Amino acid sequence: MVLVSPSILAADFSRLGEELRRCEEGGADVIHLDIMDGHFVPNITFGPVVVKSIRKETSLPFEAHLMIERPDLYWERFAEVGVGWITVHAEVKIPLRPLLREMEGSVRRGIAVNPGTPLSRVEPFLDMLDFLLIMTVNPGFAGQTFIPEAALKVKEAVHLREKEGFHYLVGVDGGINAVTAKTAVAYGADVLVAASAVFRGDVVENIGRLKSAGGGDGQD
Numbered sequence: 001m002v003l004v005s006p007s008i009l010a011a012d013f014s015r016l017g018e019e020l021r022r023c024e025e026g027g028a029d030v031i032h033l034d035i036m037d038g039h040f041v042p043n044i045t046f047g048p049v050v051v052k053s054i055r056k057e058t059s060l061p062f063e064a065h066l067m068i069e070r071p072d073l074y075w076e077r078f079a080e081v082g083v084g085w086i087t088v089h090a091e092v093k094i095p096l097r098p099l100l101r102e103m104e105g106s107v108r109r110g111i112a113v114n115p116g117t118p119l120s121r122v123e124p125f126l127d128m129l130d131f132l133l134i135m136t137v138n139p140g141f142a143g144q145t146f147i148p149e150a151a152l153k154v155k156e157a158v159h160l161r162e163k164e165g166f167h168y169l170v171g172v173d174g175g176i177n178a179v180t181a182k183t184a185v186a187y188g189a190d191v192l193v194a195a196s197a198v199f200r201g202d203v204v205e206n207i208g209r210l211k212s213a214g215g216g217d218g219q220d
């Protein structure tokens with residue numbers, strides 16, 4: 001069954017605790033935290049201080065999607081405040097292999113791949129990954145439109161996993177709603193990350209809709 005991962009970027013930040021509890025009620029699987037530094041992407045969000053304060057509001061696992069130039073300098077700060085999955089971007093200018101080695105044993109390791117980046121860029125690291133996040137928008141903001149060509153990489157990622165015996169989950173992030181979720185799941189996606197489609201309207205119903213788009217036991 002597909003996993004639903006609400007991105008709090010579209011949540012009401014003045015009542016995050018309540019929003020997280022609604023996610024739990026709706027059957028969300030992982031909470032997606034979009035961490036932006038204003039350099040890797042043209043937007044700034046929040047850091048470990050905020051994550052620490054919302055950690056006590058839910059028992060759901062946290063994934064930090066680090067859209068920052070120096071994940072090597074910050075990933076541990078997120079791990080220390082209870083983030084169990086750390087996803088770094090394939091496009092950062094620092095070497096990924098030593099970083100992934102450093103993370104081994106502490107957190108689940110993920111790499112995110114922008115729409116313009118081919119999977120060949122991360123092929124050397126696939127055996128080290130727990131999570132491969134296919135970006136279906138250019139990162140920076142919630143509420144953008146799904147890029148269908150980018151989602152084709154899901155198929156490729158699943159094919160490589162089966163062929164080589166890798167174990168990563170494949171996620172999609174950006175413009176995911178009940179319609180685009182169907183495409184992503186048909187391609188083999190295991191994890192649906194969504195901000196707007198979860199937090200605009202009723203959170204519990206919205207998560208149900210995404211689950212059923214993935215053939216799960218949602219409400220419609």
Ligand code: DX5
Binds near residue numbers: 139
């Ligand atoms: C984009 C973020 C996404 C974003 C998704 O930079 O990585 O996680 O919050 O937002 P929606 O689901 O609204 O496209």
Ligand code: ZN
Binds near residue numbers: 033034173193
């Ligand atoms: Zn994200």
